[in-house]
Amino acid sequence: MTQASALTRLSADELLLASRQVDAGLRHTDLSVPGISCGGCIRKIEDALVRLPGVTRARVNLSTRRVGVDWRESEGPPPLGEALTGLGYEVHLHEAYEDAKDPELGRMVRALAVAGFASMNIMGLSISIWSGAAGETRDLFHWLSAAIALPTLAYSGRVFFQSAWRALRRGQTNMDVPISLGVLLAFAMSLYDTIHRQPHAYFDASVSLLFFLLIGRTLDYVMRDKARTAVKGLGRLAAYGATVVAEDGGRTYLATEELEPGMTITLRPGDRIPVDAVVLEGSSEIDAALATGESLPEQVAPGSALRAGTLNLTGPLTIRATAAPKDSFLAEMMRLMEAAEGGRSQFRRIADRAARLYVPVVHSAALLSFLGWVIATGDWHRSLTIAVAVLIVTCPCALGLAVPMVQVVAARALFDHGIMVKDGSAMERLVEVDTVVLDKTGTLTLGRPALRRDGAIDPAHLAIAARIGSSSHHPYAQALAAAALPADIAFDHIAERPGLGLEARIGDDVWRLGRREWALGESVLVEAGGTVLACNGKLVQAFAFEDEMRPGAAAAVTALRARGYTLEIMSGDTRAAVVPVAAELGIAAVQAGLLPAEKTAHLAALARAGRKTLMVGDGLNDAPALVAAHVSIAPGSAADVGRQAADFVFLHANLESVPYAMAIARVADRLIRQNFAFAALYNLVALPVAIAGFVTPLIAALAMSGSSILVVANALRLSPRFLRAS
Structure with a gap:
């Protein structure tokens, strides 16, 4: 049984535990069904x-891909x-956090x-004033502008005002x-001039300034928000419960x-190990990819140690718990990821560091x-107007757009190449990389066994093995089934023997x-391979x-080495399995069995x-390392938790996506630095003039907007043509 198919098996006990009572004798269960895609799916699922026996109501929500089912408690949980x-x-059972929306982004x-x-x-309204409106008409337009600006600043300006106030209180x-000061002073001066019927007011400057700054802030937040935590995704691998055998x-x-x-627990095929344990009775195969990264099943028998979160594949087991859930292997992995994510959040953006000097x-x-100007002229009104113009003309709008705008454009360039960016700051960190650490199974290799071809394999025998293997989900059986067309043999009976193999009778x-x-x-x-085909006890x-090499692995390693990166392989697989792959790719540094x-x-x-x-990895066991690394990339074929933990996910099978992402990051870094240089040059010119x-506050706002537009235009140079030229 594959891991994916096992995840779809929901026991009656799990359904009962995850359901809630909605009426006397009536319970409700929520399920997540990611494959729902159209109205036809809704009809098919609900019908x-x-x-099913006991089901009174089933409703599908297409937008959330969620199914709600009401069922009668007296008839037990339905299948x-x-x-x-x-x-x-x-x-899988629906978790409440899956539908949670980010209120801050909204x-x-x-x-x-x-x-x-x-x-x-x-x-x-300002255009009418610039066109010559005067007297009472001009005053009316000023008051209308004030009436629009005041609630706008109160509502939209909170993003900046609250942050500024928190900083000042400390x-x-x-x-x-400076953003808050510029906006509030421009509004206050404009309101003063409107009350005193002055010819100029700068409500347009304060509001448009706020608008441009919010564009940069929102883009930046969207990129940061994609760096979602993977801890809850890892927690989904925990079993909801287990069947405990009492002394009687x-x-x-x-x-x-x-x-x-000390509790004795029984496990069926397809159950997850709920806590660290030792096998008391039975033999089976375990999917231990969560711990070792190895995609091939691991044989267990009485006395074998089991880790929480791994998957029982083929046979029933009786186990004894050796640790409490909070002290189990899965809980330790979650703590590792929480600690690593906490450390990563301390990374400061370039723009944030520039604020130390800029403010x-x-x-x-x-x-x-x-x-x-007060000393020189004694005119406090004019002096304050000039000071406000200085604040506005030097307002860090271009600086605020410099990073997120380039990152959004770079993210689109990566998306066009099949690479998803989850965290904008990861592109900054990717530029700093000097060492590339690669996982083996599922990263350098495809993580699935393939039949090793040689002249000793008889095609007729292979066809018989393919026919028998097609009846099982075991990785070796599936590899044989995929290696040849199954023989046209109608076996009387084919049965799978847990932990042993397949038996066919004719x-x-x-x-x-x-x-x-x-x-x-x-x-x-007999000296033969680990898997054999036999007839009546005689070797046939x-x-x-062997693990199939991922497309582009050799080319990617060559490109990374040519750019001067130090390369390592770090795998949970055995050294005997890792060393041949390292030798084929020419990587000397190998860490195995971790x-x-x-x-x-x-x-x-x-x-x-x-x-x-x-860190480039894909397995469940790589998730803490993906979070702990300076920056991380995972293939789209990775486990859900691995994809959530990584900063980048490449959807194509080819590993050359890794050096491509690094090339994009370098170009993006160059454009960001150009934007910072332009912002600095703009301030060197605009500041003395102001x-x-x-410079009036309105001209200052227009100049500031113009600098922002130039920063955006420079970011848009991140195109395929520009990349080829660079």
Whole structure:
């Protein structure tokens, strides 16, 4: 059984545990079905579910891909998982956090929309004034502009005002302090001039300034918001509960958090291991990819240690818990990821670091301008107007757009190449990388076994093995089924023997495909591969398997080495499996047989040595390392948790996406630095002109807007043609 198919098996106990009572004798269960895509899916699913015994109602939400089912408690939980799997859908129990929306992003988008609408209307009124409106008409337009600007600043300006106030209360400053001062002073002066019927008011300057700044802030937030935590995704791998065997032989289904060390637990094929445990009875194969990254099943027998979160594949087991859920392997992985994500969040953007110098310079320039003009002219109104113009003309709008605009354009360029960007700051970190650490299984290789072709394989025997193997989900059986057209043989019976292989009968002949000792009998000694085809206990054919190399792996490694990066392979797989791949690719540094905590520790050691690492991995066991690395990339075929943990996800199978992403990041970094240089040059020219009194607040706002437009235009140069030229 594959991991994917096992995930769709929802036991009655799990459904009962995850449901809630909605009425007397009536319970409700929410399921997530990612494959829902159209109205036909809705009809098909609802019709199938309402026919199940005990189901009174089934409703599908297309937008959230969620299914809500009401069922009668007296008849027990219905087979919802089996029904949906039979229709061809993957299904898992719905978690409430999946539908959670980010209120902060919605608040910023609404603030941007309000500021944009108000800016257009105030500009329209200003055009009438510029066209010659005077007297009472001009005053009316000023009052209308004030009436629009005041609620706009109160609503949309909160994004900056609250941040500035928090900084000032701690005795600090940030980029939002000069922004807030410029906007509020421009509005206050304009309101004063409107009350005193002056010819000029600058409501348009304050609102349009706010609008442009909100564009940059929203783009920046969208990029940051894509860096979602993977901890909850990892938590989804935890079992909801387990069947505990009491001393008197009675069986009780307990929630995972209620399990204690020493409890005896029974597992069926397809169940996840709820806590760290040891096998008491039974033999089976375990999908231990969560711990080792190895895609091939691991054989377990009495005495074998099991880790929480791994998957029981083929046989029933009786196990004894050796740790509490909070001390289990899965809980440790979640703690590792939380700690690594906390460390990553301390990364400061280039623009944030520039604020250290920028803010005091702007404040000082505006204050000195005001004091100088007051001393020189004694006209406080004109002096304050010049100071406001200085604040507006030097407002960090271009600086605020410099990073997010380039990152949005770069993200689109990467998307066109099949690479998804989850965190804008990752492009900055990718430029700093000097060491590339690669996982083996699923990254350098495709993570699935392929039949090793050689002249010793008889095509007729391979066809028989393909026919028998097509009846199983075991990775080796599937590899044989894919290696040849199945023989046209109608076996009387094919059965899978958990942990051993497949047995097929036709007449008096018994064919076995699987472990050598089982297929040939313990008394037979023969040097053959681990998987054999036998008929009536006699060897017919031996098969050997290898992990298929990912397309573009050699080219990607060559490109990275040519650019001067240090390369390492770090894998949870055995050294015997890793070394041949490293030798084929010419990578000398190899770390093999590492558990997730050991991978994280190795990355931490590299960081202490001053190395900036790019981690490229795909497995469940790579998730903490993907988060702990300086920056990380995962293939689209990676486990859900691996994709959530990574900063980049490449959707194509070709590994050359990795050097391509690094090339895009370097070009984006160059454009960002150009934008910063332009912003600095703009301020060097505009600041003296504003201090000299030749710039009104409105002209300052237009100049600031013009600088923002140039920054955006420079970011748009990040096109395929520009990339080829660079």
